[in-house]
Amino acid sequence: MIYKLVVPGPIEDVEEVRVLEWHGASGRAFEAGDLIVELETYKAIVEVRAAQHGILRALLCAAGEWQKVGLPLAVMSDDGAEALPDSLAAVAELPVEFEVS
Amino acid sequence: MSSDARQKLFFREAIIRALREEMDRNERIIVLGQDVAEFGGSYREFEGLFERFGRARVRNTPVAESAMIGLGVGAAAAGLRALVTITYMDFLMLGLDPLVNYAAKARYKTGGQIEVPLVVKTTAGAKGQGVAHSQCIEAWLMAVPGLKVVVPATPADAYGLLKSALRERGPVVYVDHKRLFPTAGEVPNEETLIPLGEAAIRRCGSDVTIATFSFMTRIAERSAERLAAEGISCEIVDLRSLAPLDMATVCGSAGRTGALLTLEEGQLSCGVGAEVIFRARESLANLRTARIGALPAPVSSNPILEAACIPDVERVTDAVRGLLASR
Amino acid sequence: MDRIELLRAMLLIRAFEAALMRRSDHGFQLLSEGQEAVAVGLCSVLGERDQLLTSGRSIAPALARGLEPGAVMAELLGKTAGPCRGKGGRGHLAQRSAGFFGAHAVVAGNLSIAAGVALAAQLQEPGTIVACLFGDGACGAGALHETLNIAALWKLPLLLVCDNNGYSVSTPRSEALAPKSLSDLAGPFGIPARTVDGMDVAAVRDAARELAERSRTGAGPVFLECLSERFASHSTAVRETRSAAEMQAIRKRCPISRLADNLEAEGGLSASARKQLEEEVRRAIAAAVRFAEAAPYPDPSEAVSDVV
Numbered sequence: 001m002i003y004k005l006v007v008p009g010p011i012e013d014v015e016e017v018r019v020l021e022w023h024g025a026s027g028r029a030f031e032a033g034d035l036i037v038e039l040e041t042y043k044a045i046v047e048v049r050a051a052q053h054g055i056l057r058a059l060l061c062a063a064g065e066w067q068k069v070g071l072p073l074a075v076m077s078d079d080g081a082e083a084l085p086d087s088l089a090a091v092a093e094l095p096v097e098f099e100v101s
Numbered sequence: 102m103s104s105d106a107r108q109k110l111f112f113r114e115a116i117i118r119a120l121r122e123e124m125d126r127n128e129r130i131i132v133l134g135q136d137v138a139e140f141g142g143s144y145r146e147f148e149g150l151f152e153r154f155g156r157a158r159v160r161n162t163p164v165a166e167s168a169m170i171g172l173g174v175g176a177a178a179a180g181l182r183a184l185v186t187i188t189y190m191d192f193l194m195l196g197l198d199p200l201v202n203y204a205a206k207a208r209y210k211t212g213g214q215i216e217v218p219l220v221v222k223t224t225a226g227a228k229g230q231g232v233a234h235s236q237c238i239e240a241w242l243m244a245v246p247g248l249k250v251v252v253p254a255t256p257a258d259a260y261g262l263l264k265s266a267l268r269e270r271g272p273v274v275y276v277d278h279k280r281l282f283p284t285a286g287e288v289p290n291e292e293t294l295i296p297l298g299e300a301a302i303r304r305c306g307s308d309v310t311i312a313t314f315s316f317m318t319r320i321a322e323r324s325a326e327r328l329a330a331e332g333i334s335c336e337i338v339d340l341r342s343l344a345p346l347d348m349a350t351v352c353g354s355a356g357r358t359g360a361l362l363t364l365e366e367g368q369l370s371c372g373v374g375a376e377v378i379f380r381a382r383e384s385l386a387n388l389r390t391a392r393i394g395a396l397p398a399p400v401s402s403n404p405i406l407e408a409a410c411i412p413d414v415e416r417v418t419d420a421v422r423g424l425l426a427s428r
Numbered sequence: 429m430d431r432i433e434l435l436r437a438m439l440l441i442r443a444f445e446a447a448l449m450r451r452s453d454h455g456f457q458l459l460s461e462g463q464e465a466v467a468v469g470l471c472s473v474l475g476e477r478d479q480l481l482t483s484g485r486s487i488a489p490a491l492a493r494g495l496e497p498g499a500v501m502a503e504l505l506g507k508t509a510g511p512c513r514g515k516g517g518r519g520h521l522a523q524r525s526a527g528f529f530g531a532h533a534v535v536a537g538n539l540s541i542a543a544g545v546a547l548a549a550q551l552q553e554p555g556t557i558v559a560c561l562f563g564d565g566a567c568g569a570g571a572l573h574e575t576l577n578i579a580a581l582w583k584l585p586l587l588l589v590c591d592n593n594g595y596s597v598s599t600p601r602s603e604a605l606a607p608k609s610l611s612d613l614a615g616p617f618g619i620p621a622r623t624v625d626g627m628d629v630a631a632v633r634d635a636a637r638e639l640a641e642r643s644r645t646g647a648g649p650v651f652l653e654c655l656s657e658r659f660a661s662h663s664t665a666v667r668e669t670r671s672a673a674e675m676q677a678i679r680k681r682c683p684i685s686r687l688a689d690n691l692e693a694e695g696g697l698s699a700s701a702r703k704q705l706e707e708e709v710r711r712a713i714a715a716a717v718r719f720a721e722a723a724p725y726p727d728p729s730e731a732v733s734d735v736v
Contacts, residue, residue: 013283018109042111042283043145066109066285157551163581168540168574175544179479179529180552183544198571202534203541208734210520211530212513246735271736 002085003054003076003094007039009069011100014041016068019061027080029055036096037073044100051095055080107287112277113146115256115288119263120147120184122292124154127182130267132159133173134186143188144224144282170196170221174204174272177219182267190225190276191236204272205247219272220263226278226316226366227411231402237315237367237395242274243344243376249273249297250343254318256286258341261295269297278316278366298345302354306336309421310354312377313364314340317412321364324417333421343373351377352384360389360424366411369394391424393417429472431691432705434629437471438464438684439709441488444497447713448487448504454664455504457518460488462627462659465683466591467492469632469654470559473640477553479529481542482561485591486521486531489561493528495521497712498719509723513730529558536562536569539588543575546584546649557643559587565596567610576649580617583648587640588614590651591626593658598669614651626654627683657681 007017017039030036030050039046054076061073075084076094085091110118124130132150134142138161141148151159162169166187173183187193193200204217227235242250251266251273253259259277266273303318304325311321318339325335336354340347355361361381363374374392382388396410429437441464448454460467467488474480474493482489490500495511503510504518511523522530529545532538542560549556566572567590579586590610594601607613611621620642624635632654639650657678661668668675691697697705 015283016285018111018285040111042113042285160582163574163577165574165578167571168543168578171540171571171575172544172547172578175541176547177544178541179545179548181548198534198537199540202537203532206520210512210516211522211524212511212515213734214511214522214524215530249736 001078002082002091004072004088004091005036005048005074005076005094005096006072007067007069008046008048008096008098011041011046011069014069016066017041017046018066019063019073020045021063022059024056026056026058029053041100047099047101049097049099051097053078054094057084104291106290108290109285110256110288111285112256112259112282113144113148115260115286116146116263116277117148117150118288119260119267120150121153123264123267124150124158127267129180130158130182130184131176132184132186133162133169135162135164135188137161137186142186146282147186166192166195167198171199171203173219173221174199174217177217178207178215182218184220184222184267187221187223189234190223190238191233193221193223193238196221200272200274201245201248205245208271209247216270217272218270220266220275221272222263222275222277224279225276226280227400227407228279229402229404229407232399235400235407237365239276239343240365240367240372240376243346243373247271248344250276251297252276252314252341252343254281254315254339254341256284257288257293258295258301260288261293262297262341264292265294265297268294273297276315280316284319295341298342298347300341300347300350301339302350303337303339304335306334306358308334308358309360309362309425310336310338310351310358311362311364311417311421312338312340312351312374314343314373315366317364317366320412320414320417324414324421327414327418328421333425335421340373340377346377346380348377348380348384352381355381355388356385359387362390362417362420362424363392364412364417365394367394368397370397389424389427391420393420429633431630431687432697434468434472434633435684435687435691435697436705436709437468437492438629438687439706440497440712441467441491442684443709443713444491444501444716445487447717448501453505455517456663456665457487457504458485458663459660460485462657462678462682463591463593464488465629465632466589466626466654466656467561469629470561470589470636472633473637474527474559475556476527477556479524479527479545479549479556479558480561481529481538481545481558482531483535483538483563483566484519484531484533485563486518490521490523490528490531493526495523495526495528497716499523501716501720502723505720506725507720507723508726509720514726515730515734536566536571538562539566539571539575543579543584543586546579546586547582550582550585554646555644557585557587557640559589559640561589561591563596564590564592564594564601564605564610566590567605567613572613576614576617576619576651579649580619583646585643585646586649587636587643588649588651589636590653591656592653593656595658595662597662597666609653611651611653619649619651621651621653623653623655626656627681627686629683629687
């Protein structure tokens with residue numbers, strides 16, 4: 001199954017974030033609890049952790065780039081060989097846990 | 102031969118950049134305020150400056166707004182260049198004596214011997230923190246001869262206006278807004294100063310001029326989007342500077358649209374809108390005008406009451422429709 | 429400064445104020461009659477690169493600091509030959525180039541300003557100090573306490589001098605201020621303080637010198653309380669509240685007579701030398717008045733110059 005990793009929310013007052021650091025490149029497998037990416041809000045850092053297994057397939061926003069809450073940062077999948085779709089419209093969001101520090 | 106390259110920054114990062122550049126350029130600039138050193142400011146808007154410039158130039162002060170400003174005034178008068186930060190505009194009142202009775206009058210009362218290159222930076226606005234942590238009193242300050250007042254609405258303007266303020270001969274009050282800190286915006290990569298006394302057209306339009314500033318500029322923009330769907334074309338003038346006030350841009354716009362709505366978060370009585378409209382009327386005949394501001398009440402932390410007090414998209418769009426329907 | 433020079437300085441102030449008050453256009457004044465020793469004793473320990481700030485009772489300190497009497501008179505009469513071009517008057521008299529950063533007419537309003545000037549001195553001109561002269565009336569103001577606190581924390585080179593004449597306009601000090609001694613205000617902040625007889629110019633000088641030297645080393649702020657007597661009412665705008673008998677007793681404590689009489693008794697000043705001194709001063713003041721009278725008023729357009 002294909003997933004999109006979106007900017008989690010809601011976080012009070014936050015409309016958009018800047019990607020601070022990816023903790024893995026395309027091809028890396030994440031298990032539940034693994035830190036996938038750190039995002040910067042206007043006043044804090046958000047740690048986004050996988051809530052289940054997922055393989056990072058494509059980064060849509062590189063470190064230093066911006067994205068709005070709810071919109072996609074990356075494409076992930078259960079299996080590394082699954083074909084990626086043309087559009088993410090119908091794709092499910094990867095369940096994540098996030099912590100604002 | 103300047104490049105157009107820009108970088109998106111959080112509002113606070115634009116402030117830091119302006120300060121870092123100016124403090125690198127001018128070793129006499131010092132920053133005084135509560136929690137500005139290691140803590141980096143209540144909005145993280147001074148982050149990194151203490152590490153770069155040290156304790157002599159980035160100083161934590163006790164909670165004593167009158168002395169903080171007085172200290173900045175005296176240091177500036179004596180050859181340094183001070184930025185004093187007052188976390189909440191409501192507490193600026195504690196420091197009005199040194200600011201208004203000394204700083205604003207120093208050059209005049211000494212016949213030009215003493216100048217006070219001081220920036221008082223402060224943050225205004227309602228955001229759920231209650232009656233003594235919500236006020237917008239810019240209008241009180243723009244009436245003081247000898248004081249300049251700037252009010253950025255975007256990161257680029259925070260950056261450019263703060264840089265300019267830090268090069269002025271006399272005292273400048275720089276007022277940003279709590280609700281601007283969550284916002285981000287493009288800032289030119291190349292060093293850019295925005296002159297004081299220059300408004301900016303945020304959106305071009307033909308039916309009505311909305312003259313506004315600070316966070317209300319964003320409310321104006323959302324209102325304009327909604328009105329555009331109804332076929333009403335709004336021109337938004339972001340004042341950026343309240344003293345000096347750019348009436349040429351306001352009148353240029355209002356002269357074309359024939360209708361002027363002023364929008365502020367502060368009080369209407371003796372407010373920015375009252376001043377802008379009166380001055381516009383001195384130059385323009387046949388101008389329809391209206392003003393929007395907070396309700397005449399303190400702004401409670403109660404979310405229902407705060408929302409009732411502060412202008413929102415509904416009130417602004419209603420006002421525009423009403424203004425255009427009037428004769 | 430030797431004691432003859434101290435005497436001359438006090439005589440100059442007394443004669444200046446007397447000449448001013450003989451005029452119908454004297455304006456709104458706060459006089460220093462009786463308090464000359466405080467101003468003169470303090471200024472005698474200040475160096476060329478030090479700065480002095482004062483309250484609205486500025487005439488004595490300005491003259492003691494070395495401002496030309498003619499320029500001061502011009503300022504008081506609103507002439508452009510005054511150091512502030514006639515725009516400050518007594519309440520805002522200033523001549524920065526002479527080490528007189530200036531007066532400010534808001535009670536306690538110059539204290540945190542002085543601390544800021546001291547901060548600049550600490551960073552730019554170590555070894556110099558900033559003195560701030562204020563009255564007992566300022567001691568109830570938060571500004572004093574805020575300033576004592578920050579000055580102590582940052583070890584500012586600040587010499588705070590309280591000219592305690594016992595009154596805030598008509599209110600006696602006992603009704604206005606709780607501490608037994610105003611120099612006690614400095615103790616809680618760890619600031620060294622002394623109280624001296626403000627009617628004895630040598631005592632003021634000696635105490636001021638000791639405290640000033642300490643502050644010059646970078647040890648931090650210091651506080652000097654001078655107990656003085658005000659010979660006239662608080663200002664020309666308010667009446668005297670003390671009785672004639674009280675005033676008669678007070679005037680017996682004149683700091684000028686005290687020093688002159690002492691010098692004469694010691695053989696340091698003959699009666700004829702004393703008369704000569706007084707004549708010199710009289711001539712200097714007469715010249716100052718002529719200078720000020722001849723100077724022009726500002727053009728009305730200066731009402732809006734140097735504003736922003």
